[in-house]
Amino acid sequence: MTTTIALSPDQINRLDLSPAIKVIQDWLSNGAIAQHEQQLQFKIDYPQDPEDTLELSELPEVRLWFIRLDAVYPWLPYLLDWRAGELARYVAMLVPHQFSPKEGIQYNPQALDIFIMHKIFVMLGWLQSQGIESESKLKAMAEMFGYDLNTGLFELLRAYPVSGAA
Numbered sequence: 001m002t003t004t005i006a007l008s009p010d011q012i013n014r015l016d017l018s019p020a021i022k023v024i025q026d027w028l029s030n031g032a033i034a035q036h037e038q039q040l041q042f043k044i045d046y047p048q049d050p051e052d053t054l055e056l057s058e059l060p061e062v063r064l065w066f067i068r069l070d071a072v073y074p075w076l077p078y079l080l081d082w083r084a085g086e087l088a089r090y091v092a093m094l095v096p097h098q099f100s101p102k103e104g105i106q107y108n109p110q111a112l113d114i115f116i117m118h119k120i121f122v123m124l125g126w127l128q129s130q131g132i133e134s135e136s137k138l139k140a141m142a143e144m145f146g147y148d149l150n151t152g153l154f155e156l157l158r159a160y161p162v163s164g165a166a
Contacts, residue, residue, distance in 0.1 A: 002081055003036070006043045012065045020069055024079070033079075034132050040079040041086050055099050057092035066093035075126040077119060077141055087144060091115065107145070116142055120149070124157060 005019045023040070027033045044056050056062050070076060070093075080086040088105060095115045096108040120138050127134035135154045142149045 002039050002041055002084075004041045004043050007045060007065070009046050012044075012046055012061055015065055015068050017065075017069055017072060021072070024073060024076075027079075033130060036079055037132075037137075038078075038080065038082050040076075041081045041084055042089075055092070057089060057097070057105075058099065063093050066090065070094055074119070074122045078123060078127065078132075078137070082141075082144065087141070091145070112145060116145055116147055120153075121157075124154075125162070 003023060005023055007019060010016070011019060024033075027036050044062060046056060046059060046062055048054065048059070077087055077090065080090055091107070091112075092099075092105050095111045098106045100106060120142065123138060123141075124134050127137065135151070138154075139149045
């Protein structure tokens, strides 16, 4: 069942993460986070001039809200509804890009490389800590952005785990 978090202009302008925190913390405290894989959407209400052609992911105020959310929940892509385009929109909030009406979102290639690998490292550890199978999920996420992760990467990360990290 999809859950939608509505964001008002006031919440965005105040960097108020409470609508997302309430939902996610409830899932975490109930031990039910794994049951909400790819079930989270955002409904963003942010005023724009009718002649403004910018996408929401290009508005600095909206991007800043999502950057703050990512700092709190860097594993959030696990929860986003990929089929509804939430993962692509979320990445657009965090990765420099251009928007083309014909070709859609075109991410900065180097920035996307760094973002994807950062998410792989963060999410691998988090998924494992939650007892959730991770390799296929992370490969699928990377494939959405044109990356084909080799199984050797995961073997390397298992061979050299990070110990003592907070």
